[in-house]
Amino acid sequence: MKIIPGYVELVEILMACGFADRKSYFNAVSHDLGLDFEPGRELGEFLDQVNSSEDWSIRMAVDVFSEIKDSVIFFCDFPDEPGLEILLEDSIESLARNFEDRASCVVASIMLNNLNLSQEDVRKTLQGDLSIVSDAVEKAEDLSENTTWFITQLVKFPRQSKEILLFALSELKKYYEQSGLRKRNRDKVVERLKVFKAEEYEEVAEDFLEFYGIRAREDLPLHLLFQNTLKYSGIKFSSVCNTQLIVFSEHFKQIGEIMNPVINDNTLRLFLRNLSDQTKMQILKAISEDSKYVDELAKLVGLSKATISYHLSTLAELALVTGRKDHRRVYFSLNKERLEKILRRLETLYDEGDS
Amino acid sequence: MEMITGYFEIYDLTMAIQFSLNTGPVEKVLKTLGVDYEPAAQLMEFRELLLKDGEWSTRMYTTFMNELGVMAPILFPIRQKLLDGMIVNIEESLNVKDEGLELIKDRFIQVFADRRLRISHHDLKKMIFEEPERVSKAVEVIGGTSADTIWFINQLLFFPKTAMDFLSSNTLRILDYYERSGLRELNMGLVKGYIENNSPQKVKDAFSNFLDYYGITLDESKPLYITLQNSVPHTNSGLMTYPTFHLLIMGLEEVTEDFSGRIPEEVRLRSLLKVLSDETRFKILKRLSKEPALQRDLVEFTGLAKSTISYHMGLLFKSSLIDIDPFSSIICVRRETISRAVADIRNLLNIKEKK
Numbered sequence: 274m275k276i277i278p279g280y281v282e283l284v285e286i287l288m289a290c291g292f293a294d295r296k297s298y299f300n301a302v303s304h305d306l307g308l309d310f311e312p313g314r315e316l317g318e319f320l321d322q323v324n325s326s327e328d329w330s331i332r333m334a335v336d337v338f339s340e341i342k343d344s345v346i347f348f349c350d351f352p353d354e355p356g357l358e359i360l361l362e363d364s365i366e367s368l369a370r371n372f373e374d375r376a377s378c379v380v381a382s383i384m385l386n387n388l389n390l391s392q393e394d395v396r397k398t399l400q401g402d403l404s405i406v407s408d409a410v411e412k413a414e415d416l417s418e419n420t421t422w423f424i425t426q427l428v429k430f431p432r433q434s435k436e437i438l439l440f441a442l443s444e445l446k447k448y449y450e451q452s453g454l455r456k457r458n459r460d461k462v463v464e465r466l467k468v469f470k471a472e473e474y475e476e477v478a479e480d481f482l483e484f485y486g487i488r489a490r491e492d493l494p495l496h497l498l499f500q501n502t503l504k505y506s507g508i509k510f511s512s513v514c515n516t517q518l519i520v521f522s523e524h525f526k527q528i529g530e531i532m533n534p535v536i537n538d539n540t541l542r543l544f545l546r547n548l549s550d551q552t553k554m555q556i557l558k559a560i561s562e563d564s565k566y567v568d569e570l571a572k573l574v575g576l577s578k579a580t581i582s583y584h585l586s587t588l589a590e591l592a593l594v595t596g597r598k599d600h601r602r603v604y605f606s607l608n609k610e611r612l613e614k615i616l617r618r619l620e621t622l623y624d625e626g627d628s
Numbered sequence: 629m630e631m632i633t634g635y636f637e638i639y640d641l642t643m644a645i646q647f648s649l650n651t652g653p654v655e656k657v658l659k660t661l662g663v664d665y666e667p668a669a670q671l672m673e674f675r676e677l678l679l680k681d682g683e684w685s686t687r688m689y690t691t692f693m694n695e696l697g698v699m700a701p702i703l704f705p706i707r708q709k710l711l712d713g714m715i716v717n718i719e720e721s722l723n724v725k726d727e728g729l730e731l732i733k734d735r736f737i738q739v740f741a742d743r744r745l746r747i748s749h750h751d752l753k754k755m756i757f758e759e760p761e762r763v764s765k766a767v768e769v770i771g772g773t774s775a776d777t778i779w780f781i782n783q784l785l786f787f788p789k790t791a792m793d794f795l796s797s798n799t800l801r802i803l804d805y806y807e808r809s810g811l812r813e814l815n816m817g818l819v820k821g822y823i824e825n826n827s828p829q830k831v832k833d834a835f836s837n838f839l840d841y842y843g844i845t846l847d848e849s850k851p852l853y854i855t856l857q858n859s860v861p862h863t864n865s866g867l868m869t870y871p872t873f874h875l876l877i878m879g880l881e882e883v884t885e886d887f888s889g890r891i892p893e894e895v896r897l898r899s900l901l902k903v904l905s906d907e908t909r910f911k912i913l914k915r916l917s918k919e920p921a922l923q924r925d926l927v928e929f930t931g932l933a934k935s936t937i938s939y940h941m942g943l944l945f946k947s948s949l950i951d952i953d954p955f956s957s958i959i960c961v962r963r964e965t966i967s968r969a970v971a972d973i974r975n976l977l978n979i980k981e982k983k
Contacts, residue, residue, distance in 0.1 A: 538910065538914070542905050542907065542910050543905075545901045545904050545905035546901075546902075546905035548898075548901050548973070549898050549899075549900075549901035549902040549904075549905055551898060554894065554898060554976075557977055558976055558977060561976075561977040561978040561979075562978055607977060607978075607979075609977075609979050612973075612977065612979055613979055613981075616970050616973060616974065616979070619966065619969075619970055620966065620967065620970050622913075622914070622917070622966065623913070623917040623961055623963050623966060624917075624963075
């Protein structure tokens with residue numbers, strides 16, 4: 274598999290919007306993962322502008338970008354060669370030119386990755402059968418109205434969707450510039466590209482895939498996109514239309530710490546902290562014998578699907594659970610190998626001196 | 629094993645004094661462990677009377693009762709042949725005759741030589757006669773004791789009669805606060821009522837749940853005394869082992885509520901993990917795993933306030949993660965608690981240990 278590290282400026286806006294809408298979620302995950310993420314002044318400014326905007330298309334875009342960012346990211350095009358970047362203006366222009374192709378990939382990704390529908394469903398939908406998406410969207414409890422509306426529009430009225438989306442992007446681009454976030458991120462990227470070494474990223478990507486048990490396709494290139502907006506890995510893995518990608522943070526240190534095969538004190542402590550949470554313990558216990566999907570877990574534990582998903586996402590970041598897609602569902606199971614490693618570390622904690 | 633339950637009122641007063649001098653940490657420990665605790669109005673009244681008393685002798689008395697609290701059973705020994713359900717009030721404990729005095733001094737020397745000075749008690753006795761200077765010096769370098777306590781130890785070793793007079797007269801003065809605040813009546817009423825209306829077996833059952841919770845195994849050749857207290861009803865003294873007996877001062881509500889049933893493994897594990905996953909406590913435990921230390925050393929090591937350390941110690945002790953030697957105040961880690969936690973996690977999550 275060829276790994277192509279690169280930079281797409283538009284991804285930063287996706288990340289920033291995600292944070293705008295789900296700030297408390299990010300805060301909770303950061304807490305569980307022991308990352309102390311403080312949005313900088315520029316991101317704060319960007320959020321203020323977004324939140325004070327009266328324009329409904331901005332609100333809609335923010336909801337959509339944050340809820341299904343692993344799908345809307347396919348509106349972007351990606352660098353063909355390692356170490357290249359695609360500027361915001363170029364992304365927007367190319368989206369305007371190739372909107373229909375991109376939109377069909379985004380629709381496919383939404384169906385596969387967000388609604389857990391099948392390839393067959395995608396094929397039918399793209400041939401004009403709109404009922405599948407309408408049905409699925411209605412049942413998707415964890416999507417906001419804005420997002421379900423957007424999905425429906427994208428399928429039914431691609432031309433109008435294009436105009437709305439391009440307008441929203443041009444507005445968001447303004448905020449991105451005026452807040453200083455663009456300059457701040459650009460400065461870092463310029464620095465980064467100066468010392469760019471493709472091999473380093475290849476190694477990180479391979480560790481990443483292995484650690485999280487992601488099976489990427491060997492015959493396709495893997496885009497490794499970095500982002501500076503959030504001190505937190507962006508998109509673990511997403512694929513559609515023969516494109517596969519990972520978005521990760523430049524501040525890779527803490528995730529790297531968690532990924533380290535040698536379990537350090539901090540990772541051990543995070544594990545203990547997460548396990549001491551009643552809901553997380555219940556989830557882990559529930560999946561310790563057979564794998565289960567979110568609906569089952571929600572019923573078993575007696576909490577909403579959104580809450581279960583949130584806890585699963587933290588547990589997945591710590592690689593304590595792994596997800597496997599089967600037909601229309603994602604089945605979660607306990608990563609016993611990793612747990613065993615952590616437990617062995619805990620046992621020897623007191624046997625040694627400093628480390 | 630011989631197990632005797634009863635009420636030694638003097639220990640209830642000792643608990644009230646300890647609470648008064650450590651109110652913040654004690655309340656915080658209970659809160660962190662999720663115990664719904666509101667100190668009785670009478671206890672708060674007692675505390676106010678005690679803290680308002682500016683006499684030097686009260687200060688000295690309360691200081692060493694706090695620091696040497698666990699020595700109280702030696703200073704106020706159990707002299708009667710104990711029977712289940714026996715109630716011994718403070719006045720009876722204070723009524724020390726000359727032969728009793730010798731006995732107290734002897735026992736004190738024995739425990740003190742062995743556990744604090746780490747020399748044989750014959751040597752200490754000889755030293756008291758031949759080289760009193762050396763004894764005083766040795767007392768002074770004991771860790772974790774204040775000047776007031778050192779003064780009292782010296783009195784007890786060289787002028788036992790004066791020391792016991794001092795002890796009795798001050799106890800009587802504090803007994804006055806105990807009475808005036810209404811705490812004595814409250815405690816006596818509740819404990820007496822409990823003992824009269826319940827079988828001693830209930831206390832013994834609570835004790836076995838206590839042992840199970842803390843994962844303690846006892847040397848069964850010595851008798852065990854369980855005496856109740858109601859000043860801080862949700863707390864206990866920790867199990868104390870003396871040369872000829874074990875003693876546990878147990879809160880009344882621990883018997884009727886906290887330990888009235890077996891604590892589910894999961895609940896115990898969860899609270900243990902919560903205690904363990906705190907950054908400061910994690911660091912303290914690592915430090916202690918290298919070598920046992922005094923509270924004073926930990927204050928220095930962490931740079932935290934004494935009351936903060938005392939809170940952490942309280943939690944660690946209540947979770948059975950550390951042992952505090954009642955005689956030397958030396959704190960060390962309990963490795964078996966961790967091993968047990970690891971086994972519990974494996975059991976809970978169906979993980980088979982790989983050799």
